[in-house]
Amino acid sequence: MGFTTILDILGSIIIGGLLMMIAWRLSEAATERTFNNSGELSMQQNLSTIANIIETDFRKIGYCDNYNKIPDPTKAITFADTSSLKFLTDVDSDGNVDSIFYYLGPTTELLSTPNPRDRILYRVVNNEAPIGSNLGVTRFYMVFYDALSDTIPPPVTTPGIISSIEINLMVEKVAAFVDSAAAYDTIPGAFWQQIRLVARNLKNR
Numbered sequence: 001m002g003f004t005t006i007l008d009i010l011g012s013i014i015i016g017g018l019l020m021m022i023a024w025r026l027s028e029a030a031t032e033r034t035f036n037n038s039g040e041l042s043m044q045q046n047l048s049t050i051a052n053i054i055e056t057d058f059r060k061i062g063y064c065d066n067y068n069k070i071p072d073p074t075k076a077i078t079f080a081d082t083s084s085l086k087f088l089t090d091v092d093s094d095g096n097v098d099s100i101f102y103y104l105g106p107t108t109e110l111l112s113t114p115n116p117r118d119r120i121l122y123r124v125v126n127n128e129a130p131i132g133s134n135l136g137v138t139r140f141y142m143v144f145y146d147a148l149s150d151t152i153p154p155p156v157t158t159p160g161i162i163s164s165i166e167i168n169l170m171v172e173k174v175a176a177f178v179d180s181a182a183a184y185d186t187i188p189g190a191f192w193q194q195i196r197l198v199a200r201n202l203k204n205r
């Protein structure tokens with residue numbers, strides 16, 4: 001085997017290796033792009049789902065199909081803080097008064113998940129056991145206003161003066177392509193804000 005032949009073989013190996021590396025990188029980039037696009041869609045869907053449920057529930061604060069069972073709207077909200085709210089409503093529109101309790105769980109509950117900031121947003125109806133699923137919620141906080149649109153400082157000691165609520169919700173991807181805590185610092189989340197949400201029954205004072 002001549003020297004030229006050896007050079008040709010080495011050259012072929014090097015070129016083949018470079019081509020394989022390029023193909024591998026292209027494949028990885030395509031996989032990452034697909035993963036990120038899928039994650040973006042899932043994140044937006046999660047945000048939309050949670051926002052719709054919250055908005056529907058909060059607009060029914062103080063509502064009961066049998067209005068005689070909640071005669072005083074000032075007693076419809078029983079507890080209010082920046083990330084938790086408990087109120088009376090009629091969940092199934094069956095004329096019976098129910099209670100709904102929203103609260104944000106701690107990050108320590110989801111230590112096994114890739115995102116270090118995700119939490120469970122709980123929705124508890126009556127005395128049911130708290131059940132939640134990880135939809136990538138990282139922030140959930142509320143600002144309360146009275147009838148004069150003045151901010152009520154938390155925790156709200158007199159929930160009956162609440163007239164409107166500002167709701168802020170942040171959702172991030174449940175998993176990143178690169179599984180590290182630092183990777184989530186560069187991933188933008190999806191934010192939803194409802195300014196001055198007013199439950200119709202809170203106006204009946």
